[in-house]
Amino acid sequence: MTTVTTKQGDVRGYTSDEGVLVFQGIPYAAPPVGPNRFRPPQPPEPWTTPRDATRYGPTAPQEDNSGEGPLADMVPRLVIPGDDYLNLNVWTPGTTGRLPVMVFIHGGSFTSGSGSLPAYDGSRFARDGVVLVTLNYRLGADGFLWFGDGPPNLGLLDQIAALAWVRDNIGGFGGDPGNVTIFGESAGAMSVCTLLAMPAADGLFHRAIAESGAGHSTVTPATARLIGTRLAAILEVEPTREAIAEVPMERLLAAQAQLGQEVIASPSTKRWGEVARNVMPFEPVVDGDQLPATPIECIAAGAGRGVDVLIGTNSEEARLFLVPTGAAAKISTPVLHAAALRYRLPAFRAVRGYRAGRPGATPGDLLAAIVTDWYYRIPALRLAEAHEGTFVYECAWRSPAFDQTLGACHVVELPFVFDNLDNPGFAPLLGDRPPQQLADAMHQAWVDFATTGDPGWPAYRPDHRVAMRFDTDSATTVDDHGAERVLWDGRR
Template sequence: MLQYPIASTPAGAVRGLRDEFGESYRAIPYAAAPIGIGRFTRPAPHPGWSGVRDGTQPSPTAPQPTRDFGRLEMSPYFGPGWVRGEEYLTVDVRTPAADDGKRPVMVFLHGGGFVTGSTRAALYDGSAFARDGIVLVTVNYRLGVSGFLDLDGAPANRGLLDVLAALGWVRDTIAAFGGDPGTVTVFGQSAGATLTCALLATPQAHGLFRRAIIQSGNGSGAFTPQQARVVTTAAAAELGVEPTIDGFAAIPDERFLDILPALAGLDLRTDTATDPLVGLSPFSLVLPDQPVDRLADGPAAQVDLLIGTTSEEGNLYLVPQGSLDTSTEADALALAARVSSDPDTTVTALRKLRPHATPGELRSAILAEALFGAGTARMARAHARLSGTRTHVYSFEYRSTALGGRLGAAHTVELPFVFDVADQPWLHGPTGLLGPDPAPPGLAARVHAAWVAFARTGNPGWAAHDPQKPVTHILGC
């Protein structure tokens, strides 16, 4: 028989659902609905509600396009796409119980290239965290044009401002759901991990969290203002308006999605910067300096950090599309030219490290290093120097057997293990993220337990990273 517990929050009461893992409360607003010009302003406080709000149904999502990853079924990662509704600046909460338990809290920021993703994605089921005594909060934030396009008269990085507002909601409200606001871990993957990097360098984030986990992010993944202006100019030209908040305020969300193909693949290289996203997304954070260079400005020195990548990140962008096997040496060199001022030396050095690699495998390695590897390594070193023994590094190396065993330890493959859902049938089969083979016995339990231990104590179970004697813990072998 279903049970419907009620949690009392400062904004009003919320009705949830109770099951064998605990309680869930969905679609709780942490800010007012971003409507009209409000899509391009700072998140405003939610006015609250009277009576009991229904928290048993999922939230609408931020406007977003449908993503296609060729032969790979990625809907568990991206979710259902755009589910229309104005009130999508919301959080979902999974908790053992809405009581006075003062449990550790984990706040998850989804990935999706700053243009897609939501709390509705099946991968982000928080049952295992609640089962293990953690309060899990998943966050929707503004995406694409509304969230990250740099507009005159509008605050920059509105998606990041949403995350800050959500963390403020956690500080003020999570005790009502059995969580301890003094033991908050922010963790994100891909774009969500890059947002987490930015939080570590943001002065306004002081006091909002105690620990952070960066899964396949990039501490040097922000666009320069000059790069952002290229995207803004192109978007305004496509829409036939001025690149200002007033020019964009009356444009419907549908038109913002219509112009995304015209923004894809813009050349964002400048005299001083390469494109940190290698053309995979026209949106990122917009900052004068990279987060890794500004850690002293934010809470990083007081925050424990767990950070890492998968060992074959770039495979996600080549294998499902059939490009891993069809790539040529010229393709590898062309990609190297997008990320390096000396592409010949880049390819030659990589070839020495991987003498038997195919051209496609070289392309994958170049993508992995440019998108995640270099920025992760820089962030780990910088945080370790700043914080002492608070940095722990991992490499996730279990190889998915999807797509004929070619997908491997690609971007996103660690997520089912972190959330301890690797045995779910919707992740398996020849086109499922984990492929036709069952996950290795115990691997999900071990990875999930490391994340839980880190949220509780700041120690995932292996030695801290020392820039003089680097320690990288291998997961999945």
């Protein structure tokens, strides 16, 4: 057992079988319930006797997806009940020194996920000289509901509070508060890019890594009100935070799920605003104050200029959502053309262009490629163009799942980044023989970037579009998929 002193009190962790010090479930803010519901994160109550930090704390309220079929096997959830869920976890090689710090922000469409998933175990980062932190933050309505009054983006404010905790306390865990890298995947990556644009986060981190998410996923206040009003109607309460706070959590979670299904079933811009395009009801709100403009606009105007950035995507992100569900096999050519038009592409030219690089591709394959570019790859490249000196990567390793059809899908890079190929939670995604050399390469690039700001390849420039392509054999590329990229010029 090892004890570390924080500003709130002592915490007692343990030494893992790998010789890493682990501290779990440390509160960085007070429980967001009762009078703290729908308020910015409040300081946690101090404690006077050493606090046990040998097990994960509660996770943000969310529905369990264990019975939802094959997609749930690819992206499992962990639900630990309890109110004190604004907590974080630390892995460190020791409590002395000033090592680089990495803070991971989990994904899950801003409605699910947890920093407490065993898949995010930070032992291999600690083994390699990094202090690794994971955290939980408010999700769904509790984190992102807004009717125009009171503070918006409470989930992001939670993340900022966790980063303030890191600044104030990480030195006791052997970390350097002057060398903090935030990194996240999916909604976590969108959070990373949004934090780059938020004045309240300025100075709390020095480097940023965005995996499969960029700076375009936000909603306007008008759209936030549309979403909130419909949620209140489902719950049969007044469209106010106060009324929704009176609803039992189980009922609120069920209403959120129903709302999500309604958006998917009828993605009307008139009814749902920007949410109609990405079918993600709860997202950061551009309120003009906390978040002055969309993250990509803020970054293009100079926000985050002093922060080193690494951003990238997987080659076939959208296959995670189209293959396990069977949707890819049902896509017809007319549906493919209609989807291209919906994404503001010249339909016939775009489909012809994507087909040229994919001989024998089905309409479902082509739709997956177009959606991958629209939602993931092109926004990442736009951010790299807006932020000088950004490094770009692509993960091209193809999962063998679903008879070799799942491909280099969404989330496939995570076990390699964390070097956790042996974690049972990743087995459905990785199969029997995932390449350790890919984990060695990706994990080391993340460690190197967090340590020095250089992952090991040249930065991306509009006149020299170099990126690292991670695979069983990794190498740099220059303007890979360039003909497809050009199709999006002026459109994303």
